[in-house]
Amino acid sequence: MKVLAIGDIVGNPGREMVKNFLDKVIKDLEVDLCIANGENSAVGNGITRAIANELFDAGVDVITLGNHVWSKKDVFRLFEEKAKIIRPANYPPGTPGAGYVIAYAKKQKVAVINLSGRVYLENLDCPFRAVDNELKALSKITNIIIVEFHAEATSEKVAMGWYLDGKVSAVYGTHTHIQTADERILPGGTGYITDIGMTGPYNSILGVKKEIIINRFISHLPEKFEIADGPAQFNGIILEIDESTGKTTSINRLIIK
Ligand SMILES: [Fe+2]
Numbered sequence: 177m178k179v180l181a182i183g184d185i186v187g188n189p190g191r192e193m194v195k196n197f198l199d200k201v202i203k204d205l206e207v208d209l210c211i212a213n214g215e216n217s218a219v220g221n222g223i224t225r226a227i228a229n230e231l232f233d234a235g236v237d238v239i240t241l242g243n244h245v246w247s248k249k250d251v252f253r254l255f256e257e258k259a260k261i262i263r264p265a266n267y268p269p270g271t272p273g274a275g276y277v278i279a280y281a282k283k284q285k286v287a288v289i290n291l292s293g294r295v296y297l298e299n300l301d302c303p304f305r306a307v308d309n310e311l312k313a314l315s316k317i318t319n320i321i322i323v324e325f326h327a328e329a330t331s332e333k334v335a336m337g338w339y340l341d342g343k344v345s346a347v348y349g350t351h352t353h354i355q356t357a358d359e360r361i362l363p364g365g366t367g368y369i370t371d372i373g374m375t376g377p378y379n380s381i382l383g384v385k386k387e388i389i390i391n392r393f394i395s396h397l398p399e400k401f402e403i404a405d406g407p408a409q410f411n412g413i414i415l416e417i418d419e420s421t422g423k424t425t426s427i428n429r430l431i432i433k
């Protein structure tokens with residue numbers, strides 16, 4: 177089966193790219209399942225109910241989140257409604273929402289797990305122990321398991337890839353908004369890439385107006401972030417997974433701009 181994972185969708189420019197290109201990508205590349213990170217899809221980060229529905233209508237099957245999970249309070253209602261939208265699994269026990277979801281592709285169960293790194297991010301529970309915990313139950317349900325690791329440090333992400341090699345179908349990173357060129361299949365058959373990039377404004381700094389970020393670096397004065405306008409890009413990966421073994425047979429980056 178073919179799985180498309182879309183990198184952090186930023187604001188209206190990112191959502192427009194999804195609306196304009198997702199249908200074509202799904203048809204042309206014969207995508208069976210689409211996962212998208214929506215943590216920056218609303219203005220001021222987070223996700224609203226309307227935006228989640230807009231993404232689902234555009235062809236997204238599963239929405240993942242990250243450190244901006246709580247930025248819009250609609251997320252609590254989305255979690256209550258058991259929409260296919262997940263937050264990192266390593267939030268403390270009792271946190272609203274779930275850290276994984278079971279989706280269906282080609283009539284097969286696909287488990288999607290969302291995790292957050294802890295280096296230069298919130299000090300959540302250990303993502304390695306958290307994923308082990310989720311895998312105990314999920315590996316009895318399906319051998320097709322995809323892990324999105326929302327993390328900043330490349331070392332933490334590579335470590336997670338190797339830690340899970342042979343235990344899951346794929347591990348890919350999000351959060352940095354910069355696509356890395358290290359896609360590979362690890363020896364145990366796990367597809368891996370450190371970051372799948374961002375779907376949002378192209379002439380920007382991680383999606384934000386470049387002047388604002390440059391000023392912040394130079395002046396050290398606080399300034400409100402604004403989503404950049406102008407042309408946008410679509411970033412993601414296409415994984416091909418052997419349904420009988422759960423192993424990845426190919427991983428390719430996708431860049432549309
Ligand atoms: Fe992000």
Ligand SMILES: [Fe+2]
Pocket residue numbers: 215242243244326350351352
């Ligand atoms: Fe993030």
